[in-house]
Amino acid sequence: MRRLLVKIGAWLAILLGLAMMLQPTAADWLTRQRNSKTAQQFAANTATAADAANTDSASQTAEESRPYPELYAAMQAYNAQIYADGQSGLTDPFAYENPPLDLTDYGYDEEVLAMLWIPRLDLELPVYLGASRENMAKGAALLGQTSMPLGGENTNTVLAAHRGYYGAEMLRNVQQIQVGDKIQLTTPWDTLIYRVAELKIIDPADISSVLIQPGRDLLTLSTCHPYTQNYQRYLVIAERDPDAAVTDKDTDLQESEATWDASPRQVTMETDGTTSIAEVEPQSITPLPQEGSTESEGSAVSNLMIWLENNALWAGFVFIAACVGVLAIWQKHREE
DSSP: OHHHHHHHHHHHHHHHHHHHHHHHHHHHHHHHHHHHHHHHHHHHHHHHHHHHHHTTGGGSOTTTTSSSHHHHHHHHHHHHHHHHTTSGGGGSGGGGTSOSSOGGGGTOOOSOOEEEEEGGGTEEEEEEESOOHHHHHHSEEEOTTSOOTTOOSSEEEEEEOOSOBTTBOTTTTGGGOOTTOEEEEEOSSOEEEEEEEEEEEEOTTOOGGGSOOTTOEEEEEEEEESTTTOSEEEEEEEEEOTTOOOOOHHHHHHHHHHTOOOSOEEEEEEETTEEEEEEEOOOOOOOOTTOOOOOSTTOSSOHHHHHHHHSHHHHHHHHHHHHHHHHHHHHHHHHO
16 A cells, blocks of 8 residues: 555656646747737737728828727827826826726727737737736736827837746746847737837836836836846836838847847846946746746735636646546556
């Protein structure tokens, strides 16, 4: 019996070890497949909306011939309003989570507002409106009280994403992004191309770094830093390149490979009112199987519980496989 128990324990350890090693890879693959399908669906929906808007374009103004013209106008008005108000709503941290507009009020029934493409990371993420826990789990989220993704002078569209999420990569390797890199944002109306102008590390409460800068057309990516510890924010600040041509993904990836710089990134660090330069190594980070969200410090929900909530199906498969293995060993023992 002792030998049997040892054999069962060994098999269980092997199965659990394999599950822990495979979970990040499987989760990342599944997330990429889901995001690819989301991008295809977004492109198809955008093309359909554009065709419908152009049907009667001969009798319409340029504004009216856009897809979802009412939504576009509302987003423009919102951008002008928050700039005029100095983004006063950013005093409340929950303002980041609350979507400023209800898209369905303007006939926009899709969840995804835009698609984010980062060639340096070979990463495509759907963009959702409002940085709620649900939206952050699925992709990038547009922070409330920051500019809608239309581009234009006096705008700063701030997108937040996890630094890895239960095996899915997301912005885990943000440290590889370098100044000059291309970042592309595709909306139902346009494809906006930005070039990285600055890298920053800030305190989470520092809102000055995500404010609109007069006269500039900016896109800012925000994620947790350091990896898995989450007591700072890593910002990638990119400025619109209006003359850049839209190219296919293979061309973008080739450009990223040709311009790769293996030296440490020079990142401006702003903490406790002081400014310094930090050197961040660009080496790829390997995901941790037990990786969980520590986004809410002091939360009553442990990382283990969060992990189980997001991986119940995966854990179920592992449990079933373990049970089958134990039964097979037991049956063989009885036969012997």
